[in-house]
Amino acid sequence: xxxxxxxxxxxxxxxxxxxLSMQETGSEPALSIERIVATAVELLDxxxxxxxxxxxxxxxxxxxxxxxxxxxxxxxxxxxxxLDSVLEYRGTPQSIEAGDWRGAIFHMLExxxxxxxRHPWSASLLPRRALxxxxxxxxxxxxxxxxxxxxxxxxxxxxxxxxxxxVMGATITRANFNLSDEDMxxxxxxxxHLSAQYPTIERARLLLDNDWDGVFRKGLGLLLDGLVPSx
Amino acid sequence: xxxxxxxxxxxxxxxxxxxLSMQETGSEPALSIERIVATAVELLDxxxxxxxxxxxxxxxxxxxxxxxxxxxxxxxxxxxxxLDSVLEYRGTPQSIEAGDWRGAIFHMLExxxxxxxRHPWSASLLPRRALxxxxxxxxxxxxxxxxxxxxxxxxxxxxxxxxxxxVMGATITRANFNLSDEDMxxxxxxxxHLSAQYPTIERARLLLDNDWDGVFRKGLGLLLDGLVPSx
DNA sequence: ACCTGAACACCGTTCAAGT
DNA sequence: ACCTGAACACCGTTCAAGT
Numbered sequence: 160x161x162x163x164x165x166x167x168x169x170x171x172x173x174x175x176x177x178x179l180s181m182q183e184t185g186s187e188p189a190l191s192i193e194r195i196v197a198t199a200v201e202l203l204d205x206x207x208x209x210x211x212x213x214x215x216x217x218x219x220x221x222x223x224x225x226x227x228x229x230x231x232x233x234x235x236x237x238x239x240x241x242l243d244s245v246l247e248y249r250g251t252p253q254s255i256e257a258g259d260w261r262g263a264i265f266h267m268l269e270x271x272x273x274x275x276x277r278h279p280w281s282a283s284l285l286p287r288r289a290l291x292x293x294x295x296x297x298x299x300x301x302x303x304x305x306x307x308x309x310x311x312x313x314x315x316x317x318x319x320x321x322x323x324x325x326v327m328g329a330t331i332t333r334a335n336f337n338l339s340d341e342d343m344x345x346x347x348x349x350x351x352h353l354s355a356q357y358p359t360i361e362r363a364r365l366l367l368d369n370d371w372d373g374v375f376r377k378g379l380g381l382l383l384d385g386l387v388p389s390x
Numbered sequence: 391x392x393x394x395x396x397x398x399x400x401x402x403x404x405x406x407x408x409x410l411s412m413q414e415t416g417s418e419p420a421l422s423i424e425r426i427v428a429t430a431v432e433l434l435d436x437x438x439x440x441x442x443x444x445x446x447x448x449x450x451x452x453x454x455x456x457x458x459x460x461x462x463x464x465x466x467x468x469x470x471x472x473l474d475s476v477l478e479y480r481g482t483p484q485s486i487e488a489g490d491w492r493g494a495i496f497h498m499l500e501x502x503x504x505x506x507x508r509h510p511w512s513a514s515l516l517p518r519r520a521l522x523x524x525x526x527x528x529x530x531x532x533x534x535x536x537x538x539x540x541x542x543x544x545x546x547x548x549x550x551x552x553x554x555x556x557v558m559g560a561t562i563t564r565a566n567f568n569l570s571d572e573d574m575x576x577x578x579x580x581x582x583h584l585s586a587q588y589p590t591i592e593r594a595r596l597l598l599d600n601d602w603d604g605v606f607r608k609g610l611g612l613l614l615d616g617l618v619p620s621x
Numbered sequence: 622a623c624c625t626g627a628a629c630a631c632c633g634t635t636c637a638a639g640t
Numbered sequence: 641a642c643c644t645g646a647a648c649a650c651c652g653t654t655c656a657a658g659t
Contacts, residue, residue, distance in 0.1 A: 190623080213652065223625045225653080230623090234652065283518060286566045290577060295588055302590035315594045317601070320563070321609035328559025332551070335517045346521055357526055359533035363546045366521075370548070378552035381616030382609060421642080444633060454644045456634080461642095465633065625658070632651065639644070 173243060173292050190222055192230055192240070199241045203280045211237070238284060243291025245278045246271070248300070260308035261383060267300060268322065268379060272330045279334040286327060298323075308387050318386040325382055329375045343367065404474060404523050421453055423461055423471070430472045434511045442468070469515060474522025476509045477502070479531070491539035492614060498531060499553065499610060503561045510565040517558060529554075539618050549617040556613055560606045574598065 174192050188194065198219050202211050213234055217224050231237055250270055275282040285294070302319055310318050336343055347366040354361040405423050419425065429450050433442050444465055448455050462468055481501060506513040516525070533550055541549050567574055578597040585592040 212650095225626075226624050228653070283514070286562045287514060292587075295581070295584075295591070298596065299588040299591050302594060302596065306590060312594065315590075316596055317605045317608060319591070319594075319596060320560075320600065320602075320605050321612075324559035324563055324606075324609065325556050326559065327563060328555035328557065331517045331562065332555055332558060342520070350526070353526075356523075357530040359537060359546075360526070360530050360550070363533060363543065363550075365529065365533065365547050365550060369551065371551075374548045374551050375555075377548060378555065378613060378616075381552075381613055385609075385612030385615065443631095456645075457643050459634070623659085625656105627655090627657105629654080630652095633649095635648080636646090637644105638646100640642085 173240070190220060190226055190230060194220060195227060195230055195237065196240045196244050199237050200245060200278065203241060204278055208280045208284065213237075239289050239291065242281055242284050242288055243293045245281050246274055246291070246293040246297065248274075248293065248297050260304050260387070263304050264301065264308075264322075264383065265376075265379065267297060267304075268326050269376075271297060272326055272333075272375065275330045276334055282327070282330045282334040286331075305387065310387055314386075321382055321386060322379075325378060329371075329378070333371050333375075404471070421451060421457055421461060425451060426458060426461055426468065427471045427475050430468050431476060431509065434472060435509055439511045439515065444468075470520050470522065473512055473515050473519055474524045476512050477505055477522070477524040477528065479505075479524065479528050491535050491618070494535050495532065495539075495553075495614065496607075496610065498528060498535075499557050500607075502528060503557055503564075503606065506561045507565055513558070513561045513565040517562075536618065541618055545617075552613055552617060553610075556609060560602075560609070564602050564606075 174196070195216070199211060199216055202216055202219060211234070213227055214224050216237070217227050220227075227237075231240075248267065248270060250266060275285070290298075298319060301322065302315060305318050306312075306315060343366045347361075347364065350357055350361045350366065360366075405427070426447070430442060430447055433447055433450060442465070444458055445455050447468070448458050451458075458468075479498065479501060481497060506516070521529075529550060532553065533546060536549050537543075537546060574597045578592075578595065581588055581592045581597065591597075
């Protein structure tokens with residue numbers, strides 16, 4: 160609550176510089192938000208959401224167990240910062256200029272999904288956490304392109320959220336199913352035993368053999384076709 | 391790992407009878423999976439995912455602290471059972487018979503979303519947990535109606551997952567934003583300060599005043615129009 | 622300004638023991 | 641068969657203290 164050390168509010172103060180650009184010198188460099196966040200991402204990638212523990216994070220940084228709390232308010236803030244750091248977008252150079260709004264949106268949203276799948280913990284985390292600058296930047300870009308493509312001001316929020324919903328749902332589902340392929344197999348085998356109760360999805364082998372990328376693109380295309388007026 | 395007490399596998403054994411139908415007699419009735427799950431749902435509704443603690447759950451059941459572990463393998467199983475218990479679907483009486491496949495799908499998916507929003511903890515939980523019988527039942531129904539509506543066998547899984555993705559994304563987002571309206575307000579106010587960086591979404595007031603139900607229905611309609619061939 | 626270890630108040634779960 | 645309390649191995653976080 161009270162101002163203490165490096166951060167003065169409830170909300171994280173987003174670092175301004177680029178992350179993940181630390182030199183590993185011989186002896187450990189000094190602690191910093193950047194190093195903490197970069198190492199937290201490493202730890203999350205390696206062990207998942209449950210694997211991020213403050214003591215282990217400090218260990219990996221070569222720091223004393225409780226040193227982190229000078230740089231960071233609490234564990235929640237580490238999550239917020241790690242999440243946003245993974246969602247930077249450097250893109251849409253030519254397509255947006257060429258007036259190819261469909262290509263620009265597809266590129267940004269596919270990149271968004273790909274970024275989250277590279278860090279599977281991030282997808283489930285995103286909807287529950289604060290919206291950092293990289294997330295807001297993507298939303299801003301999305302809104303700008305949609306608007307330029309002809310979406311009315313009154314329909315803009317609805318269009319943005321529809322796309323958000325679809326991308327989040329697809330990515331969260333994919334990230335979690337991906338984490339446990341053997342679970343899906345087990346599920347499908349359990350289904351086979353119950354094929355009397357679930358004949359349709361059993362026959363379609365719903366829990367197996369899915370072309371996730373293709374499904375994602377197709378649904379996204381349908382949404383875009385409906386949301387943006389054809390001219 | 392080894393069989394112990396009431397449950398013999400890693401996966402939860404889903405109870406067969408209806409849940410939530412316990413009589414509160416004068417003295418506490420005996421412990422049972424049904425009572426445990428029903429009370430877990432109460433606790434989750436009242437305090438959220440973080441509020442479910444094994445000791446508190448036992449307390450609320452008037453049982454000794456560790457009695458639960460005879461009926462349940464671990465906390466994870468409590469989550470699995472609570473989740474599925476909340477997703478029962480008794481519906482589609484007339485519309486599916488009348489051949490109104492669009493109405494049947496809309497009804498089932500809107501009910502799905504409504505059920506999860508009545509228990510906001512359930513939405514974020516669902517993609518990470520095992521698919522219980524109630525969830526599988528909804529997927530089966532969805533597949534059956536889509537198939538009857540003319541979706542090719544080869545397109546069936548894609549259609550089911552597209553709809554799943556959209557419903558999950560919309561519900562998870564809504565459930566989490568709902569939980570912290572003041573966060574959205576704070577976010578929008580923070581945005582106002584940064585309107586130079588995010589002019590489009592600031593002007594559209596993206597983080598405020600959203601007609602969530604309308605947005606959900608519209609996007610769902612667009613997806614259905616695209617996924618099911620018109621005849 | 623920056624880091625540290627000891628200590629506190631929790632957790633989930635195990636286990637030997639009760640009825 | 642069903643329940644119990646004590647105990648273990650953790651957690652996040654606070655705090656007084658160091659440099």
